[in-house]
Amino acid sequence: MSKTLFVPGHTACAGCGQSMGARLVIDAAGPNTIVVNNTGCLEVFSTKYPESAWQVPWIHSLFENAAAVASGVESALKFLGTKDSTNVIVQAGDGGTADIGLQAISGMLERNHDILFVCYDNEAYMNTGIQRSGLTPFDTNTTTSPIGAQSTGNVRPKKPMPEIAAAHGVPYVATASVGFTQDVQRKVKKALSIKGAKYLQIHVPCPLGWRHESSMTIQVAKAAVEAGLYPLVEYEYGKLTAVRQIQPKPVEEYLKLQGRFKHLMKSPEEIKKVQAIADSNIEKYGLKTQA
Amino acid sequence: MFGPLISKPGSSRNNKTGSWRTETKPKLLKQNCIGCKMCLLICPEGCITGAEKNTYACDYLYCKGCGGCAAICPKADIVMIKEESKD
Ligand SMILES: Cc1ncc(C[n+]2csc(CCOP(=O)(O)OP(=O)(O)O)c2C)c(N)n1
Numbered sequence: 373m374s375k376t377l378f379v380p381g382h383t384a385c386a387g388c389g390q391s392m393g394a395r396l397v398i399d400a401a402g403p404n405t406i407v408v409n410n411t412g413c414l415e416v417f418s419t420k421y422p423e424s425a426w427q428v429p430w431i432h433s434l435f436e437n438a439a440a441v442a443s444g445v446e447s448a449l450k451f452l453g454t455k456d457s458t459n460v461i462v463q464a465g466d467g468g469t470a471d472i473g474l475q476a477i478s479g480m481l482e483r484n485h486d487i488l489f490v491c492y493d494n495e496a497y498m499n500t501g502i503q504r505s506g507l508t509p510f511d512t513n514t515t516t517s518p519i520g521a522q523s524t525g526n527v528r529p530k531k532p533m534p535e536i537a538a539a540h541g542v543p544y545v546a547t548a549s550v551g552f553t554q555d556v557q558r559k560v561k562k563a564l565s566i567k568g569a570k571y572l573q574i575h576v577p578c579p580l581g582w583r584h585e586s587s588m589t590i591q592v593a594k595a596a597v598e599a600g601l602y603p604l605v606e607y608e609y610g611k612l613t614a615v616r617q618i619q620p621k622p623v624e625e626y627l628k629l630q631g632r633f634k635h636l637m638k639s640p641e642e643i644k645k646v647q648a649i650a651d652s653n654i655e656k657y658g659l660k661t662q663a
Numbered sequence: 664m665f666g667p668l669i670s671k672p673g674s675s676r677n678n679k680t681g682s683w684r685t686e687t688k689p690k691l692l693k694q695n696c697i698g699c700k701m702c703l704l705i706c707p708e709g710c711i712t713g714a715e716k717n718t719y720a721c722d723y724l725y726c727k728g729c730g731g732c733a734a735i736c737p738k739a740d741i742v743m744i745k746e747e748s749k750d
């Protein structure tokens with residue numbers, strides 16, 4: 373059996389991107405880590421009572437307050453004098469991060485607790501049946517942004533959560549993708565080597581909610597980055613310091629892999645709008661490789 | 664004490680999720696493996712082990728048959744085979 377800190381037997385769907393992400397994160401962090409988990413798929417599938425897939429201390433409280441609970445854990449470790457030898461990681465889905473947990477996260481960042489917040493961004497409330505969240509992309513078909521005669525799906529673009537985190541001026545903010553596994557682990561290690569509040573948002577495809585084959589998780593994740601729809605960036609103290617450069621591919625290459633965007637394939641006008649979002653990312657972050 | 668407490672780390676191993684597989688399972692051919700570790704890194708179950716090239720193995724007690732390892736192997740050294748196949 374492998375030496376992972378996130379062991380088999382959990383009840384995630386086959387091909388779950390979030391379970392890949394969770395293992396990359398905890399194995400990069402190592403055993404001296406305390407994990408605080410918001411409500412969401414990861415919490416549900418990894419701790420089916422009375423069992424747990426975690427090999428580290430792990431606590432679940434509520435959907436909205438994991439960052440506040442982690443702030444308390446960190447403060448207690450400081451009081452005990454053991455904070456420097458213990459990582460504190462909070463982890464949540466996109467709903468638990470960008471919507472329901474946002475005020476607790478903002479407080480954690482503003483007080484600059486020595487904590488790494490990890491958002492596993494599967495771009496909807498997956499555990500309750502694919503409802504849109506603040507991180508659901510434009511034109512996505514979800515159960516609360518359904519397509520129809522008058523609708524091409526979600527009407528709003530993704531909330532700029534990494535920039536909101538960076539605006540707090542914290543030492544480190546980054547985005548990552550399970551399509552780039554070593555990059556995820558490098559960013560986790562880098563974040564944990566820095567004292568203070570850190571925010572890491574990892575793009576994790578959900579085969580069930582995005583409607584793609586379970587074997588395609590990594591391919592889909594890579595395609596998002598390569599289209600410029602999921603820029604991989606790093607901020608230090610509020611300033612953009614690094615980006616992963618790409619040779620941008622047309623957004624169709626990414627969209628066509630997933631059932632949640634199937635309706636766009638008959639609608640060149642809508643694809644143009646999604647392409648405009650990618651183009652603006654490419655321009656804004658300087659994503660394009662200089663030939 | 665408050666709330667439900669789980670005191671056994673890693674006790675999810677009691678769930679033999681291999682029974683979830685429906686049609687296919689991965690076969691690690693161990694011929695052209697270069698030991699890149701990608702299958703191990705991306706396995707959502709964490710049920711692939713190995714260190715050197717051509718030593719990687721899958722624990723079918725837990726493998727849900729997602730096929731991610733076969734898709735990512737740069738040497739096509741992992742193939743998905745019919746569940747009922749003997750090897
Ligand atoms: C305060 C509160 N509201 C709603 C719920 C119901 N609920 C449980 S999990 C979940 C979805 C979580 O979505 P997200 O945070 O994106 O994580 P995912 O399941 O997608 O990984 C919801 C709405 C809850 N448990 N608590």
Ligand SMILES: [Mg+2]
Pocket residue numbers: 465466467492493494495496497498499
């Ligand atoms: Mg989600």
